Amino acid sequence: MIGAKQHICNSSIETEYSKSISLEHRKKFAQFFTPFSIADLMAKWILGNNDLKTVLEPAFGLGVFSRAILGRKENVQIKGFEVDETIYENAKRCFEDSENVTILLQDYMYNDWKNNYDGIICNPPYFKFHDYDNKNILKEIEANLKCRLNGFTNLYSLFLLKSIHQLKQNGRCAYIVPSEFLNSDYGKLVKTYLIKSKTLRHIIVIDFEENVFDDALTTASIILCANDKLTDSVKFSNIQSLQELSKLENSIAAYPHFTDREQTYKQAELNPDIKWKYYYQRQNSIKFKNLVPFSTYAKVVRGIATGSNEYFTFNISKATENAIEEKYLLPCICSAKDAKTTFFTKQDFEELKQNDKSVFLFNAKNSTNESIKKYIKKGEEEEIDKRFLTASRTPWYSLENRKPAPIWVSVFNRTGLRFIRNEANISNLTSFHCIYPKQTNLFSEIDIDLLFAYLITDTAKKIFEDNSRQYGNGLQKFEPNDLNKGMMLDLGLLDKQTVNKILNLYKKYKILILENKNGEEVVNKIDKILIEKYDHKNTKSGMA
Ligand SMILES: C[S@@+](CC[C@H](N)C(=O)[O-])C[C@H]1O[C@@H](n2cnc3c(N)ncnc32)[C@H](O)[C@@H]1O
Secondary structure (H helix, E strand, O other), rough: OOHHHHHHOOOOOHHHHHHOHHHHHHOOOOOOOOOOHOOOOOHHHHHOOOOOEEEOOOOOOOOHHHHHHHOOOOOOOOEEEEOOHHHHHHHHHOOOOOOOOEEEEOOHHHHOOOEEEEEHHHHOOOEEEHHHOOOOOHHHHHHHHHHOOOOOEHHHHHHHHHHHHHHHHHEEEEEEEEOOOOOOHHHHHHHHHHHHHHEEEEEEEOOOOOOOOOOOOOEEEEEEEEOOOOOOOEEEEOOOOHHHHHHHHHHHHHHOOOOOOOOEHHHHOOOOOOHHHHHOOOHHHEEEEEEEEEHHHHHEEEEEEOOOOOEEEEHHHHHHHHOHHHHHEEEEEOOOOOOOEEEEEEHHHHHHHOOOOOOOEEEEOOOOHHHHHHHHHHHHHHOHHHHHHOOOOOOOOOOOOOOOOOEEEEEEEOOOOOOEOOOOOOEEEEEEEEEEEOOOOOOOEOOOHHHHHHHOOOOHHHHHHHHOEEOOHOOOOOOHHHHHOOOEOHHHOHHHHHHHHHHHHHHHHHHHHHOOOHHHHHHHHHHHHHHHHHHHOOOOOOOO
16 A cells, blocks of 8 residues: 555545445445545645644545645644544555554544544545434434434434534534535534534535546535634535636635625525525526526516405306306416416316316406395405405405416426416416516517417526525425516527527427327427527527
8 A cells, every 4th residue: 555655646545445345345334435636625625724733534434635634734633533444454554654644443423522623524424324323323412512403314414513513713624415415304404503503604516417426426515614703604606527626726715705705695694494505506597698587578477366265266156156147257267286288278268167166256346236246245244355455455356457467387386387378368366477478669579479489498497497486395486576587588689580490399389288299399499499599608699
């Protein structure tokens, strides 16, 4: 083995080890190694503490972090913990010439609670709890950190919490962990602790196309913490390739200042209960040129709020029961579930009606009809007129004045935005928002079909996602203004020929959907045309 005096500043030691040791053994101990360039960047954060004298490497492996630190500063005392005897023997040989490195064959979680460090740097083991003695470890942590930690399912977050607890004044900590905890339920407690400790400074989300750690995980994040009082801000960065690491060096060197304020939040602004994707999600829109706010071409308004859906919505049997003629009923989609495909046709409406679904709203302003009067009286007896919304209307049973919108969009989404073309020309309740295309100026108005053809593409949805609100368990919500302020491709710039191409594809798509066939391929073709025109990478845009 090579002596550490030379401080091997690459991953050759790990590569050699991985070749000689079975994957089974490595998996048993979660031995996935940090690429040297990432270890080096993390080391720079630790070295930013000018008083750095003591460093801890809690999951030592072959000491990639210690090598990176020693490569830049000789004069530090490093302590490492490792539980696997095999790798421990290798590591010891590696560092046999380095007097200032002590490696202990001990479990980090059960040892060393009383010691504090100027720097802690780690790629913790990330196996699920069933591979680990979780009961005892939780007890150990709860006793030392004096907090309740129900629901933890992964050891790596416990490593991180313990390390934050062990930071000296001005101490710095750098961890590389799977990004999962940022967006999963069990991560809420870790995020709460990070915020409470006031040590969180920077989260770097690594969205490499290829995996960073063999097959171990797809996305990883670097968490940088500092136990100082130099800032109350937290920055989120994304990097997509190793080459981009260098841009983070400036940001690390500039601490406690920020090279830019993009994706920077006050600690108090961070909400541990939401997915933190919200703070760092790569803005999909930056890939495209010629973007305009959606409000340039359309206006999004929420659907009709009745104040009491139970009272105002009607199906045919309820109408018959109350002797209400259809002319006093406003056709309306009352549940998002009732619009099943991208096109809601007159026939769909008729079918819902025949199947006795609620597809009407009571709409009887200025009527002298006896049955109507009776139904209004019934509403007053039930005090529907005293509800928050109805009380503010004159008369209380009048409906909000909304024209049927040619396009609807679902408010809550699990699998991305759902746009529906309202060909039945009926109204909608609040489960959908209404989209009304606008005339942009005297001469230009984009075709509703063109707008709709755009809205059903992945590109449109992705760009809107930049403005979505993330809820727990994968739910996305869009308020009307999230969409109004969201961006879209400036379709007005398309030349006639391209518009016709898109409209022809759109016609094909519509036929397929109405025939209950799959239209995905055709939508993808529309998307491809748009990407060719608007993607930054494509210079020959061919715009009109
Ligand atoms: C993901 S690897 C990282 C190794 C190295 N630091 C790197 O980044 O390349 C985690 C290492 O921690 C060791 N390990 C696992 N559980 C541990 C524990 N409870 N205490 C200390 N080390 C542990 C594993 O054997 C493995 O070598």
